[in-house]
Amino acid sequence: MDKKRSCCCGELPAMWWWLLTLLGLPLLFFLMTAARQGVVEKDLTTRSSAALKAAGMDWATVNLEQRGRDVQLHGMAASAPARDAALKTVQNVYGVREVQNLIEVAAAPAQEEPVQVAAPVASTEPVQASAPAPLKSPDFSLQMVEGKIVLQGVMGSQQEIDAAVKAVQGAYGTMQIDNQMQLADGVAPADWLNSVVGLLPALQGLENASLKVSASGNSIGGDLPSDADKAGLLAKAQQVLGAGIADQLAVKAPVVPEPTPMPTPVAAAPTKVEPAVAPTPEQQAVTNCQQQLNDAMTGKTVLFETNKSAIKKDSLALLDSLASIISSCQSSIAGRGIQVSGHTDNVGNDTYNQKLSQQRAGAVKDYLVKKGIEGGLITSVGLGESKPIASNDDEAGRSQNRRITFDINPQ
The missing domain is CATH 3.30.1330.60 (OmpA-like domain)
Structure with missing residues (x-):
């Protein structure tokens, strides 16, 4: 019996089938490449833009639409070196094949002629720009007055004042603190504040304690029980604030009782013993x-x-x-x-x-x-x-x- 042939396949010679196969493969490759191209372009656009942003070049933009791995670079650069730096940044992005640099360089502004001021003499001189006013130096002082701590000084930020007050509260606990420190504009940062904070615990127990830090000079004062205590505290203060700190520390003189004159012997009177006061x-x-x-x-x-x-x-x-x-x-x-x-x-x-x-x-x-x-x-x-x-x-x-x-x- 004759085998039945397919209604389609049997009527086309084999040569035609080979020809259709050869024509279909390029078409399939084209379709796959086109589908993949959009993903690649989006990825390279994201990474190139991120690289420019990380380099501080937000003014530059990239374009890869229908360009595969070839990048067009646009924007307005402030200078030729900035334009070249943007080009190099994108070229270093992994996956980029070629970069077409279309960045423009902004024209340099025309330099103005120096303003000259007429003078009684024939010659004229350009007007000199005044220098900015220098920042004032911060200062800080701590003084023990009538059982409380008085803080005075001037600083350029509320954060520094708060930090100083908090450190004093931590060092002196429940002792009353009178904060008279002032906030002012144009005052330089108190770079020495952390060092002074570290010195505060050493002032505990120092009678009539005082501490001053300013551009005009630093000083420390108070009353100590011995020369050894004074030497130790002064050494620590010099380590923090420098050897030039003014020493106003004093050693309390020991109290020497005056000799009691011998009384004339008299008949001893009965001694009245006071009862000990019991605690409440x-x-x-x-x-x-x-x-x-x-x-x-x-x-x-x-x-x-x-x-x-x-x-x-x-x-x-x-x-x-x-x-x-x-x-x-x-x-x-x-x-x-x-x-x-x-x-x-x-x-x-x-x-x-x-x-x-x-x-x-x-x-x-x-x-x-x-x-x-x-x-x-x-x-x-x-x-x-x-x-x-x-x-x-x-x-x-x-x-x-x-x-x-x-x-x-x-x-």
Whole structure:
């Protein structure tokens, strides 16, 4: 039996089928290339524009529409080097084949003739432009007056004034601060502010403390108990503010009691013994609360991640017990408050240590507040390395100096 032929295929010779196949392949390649071209042009447009923007050449634009990988570069350049730089930037974009640089260079503005001023003499001279007025120097002063801290000075930004006030509050805690600093235009930045902030913790305990920083000269003053204390504070101040700082520090003279003349022997009168004044119930309650805090911290310390203010999980149980004690004593210490103080050893920069101790004290306060303690009852203070309780010459002593303390404020 004869096999039936297809109605279409059987009527075309094989040569025609080969011819149709050869003509269809280029058509298929063209269609695939056209579909891919739009994706390539969009990608190169995006990356070339991003490269120009990153180089600060937003004035230049690219065009790849129906151009495949060949780029047209348009725009108005301020100079020929700027035009060449834009060309090089696009040429360096991966995938770009050729760049047609159509960027124009703006014409340089015509230079004006110098203005001449008539003078009584025959010669004339060009008018000289006046130089801008120089910036004024900032200044800062701190003075302890009648139990409060008075701040004075002039700075060019409110941020600098706020930073100075915050640093003084961190150093002196609950002591009253009278901020008389002024904000003014045309004042240069206070580049020395961070260094002065790092010096403030060292002024704690200095009677009649004073500190002045200005273009006319720096000075430090106050009363210290010994020559050694004076030498140590002066050395730290010279390290921060330079060797030329004026030394107004004084050592308090020891009080020598005057000799008591021998009385003429007389018959001894009966001595009346005054009874000891017993503490009030409120005072006794405060004393008991402080003792509970001391007992809870005996042999223990709040641990932090190295060089961070993040509290380690091992110390959370200790803080929970302290929060419980403070909560039970809240009514007794409501009018006084508690100072949480951060301390470090002397390893590293003074400013860094003070800042780290402040951050750690703040982290402890935040944790206690989360445990229900009223935020206004707690003050966090960073004392850095200013109050060691052991020698910093060995690791055992330094470990004791890295600590957090809890003290009920005196009324």
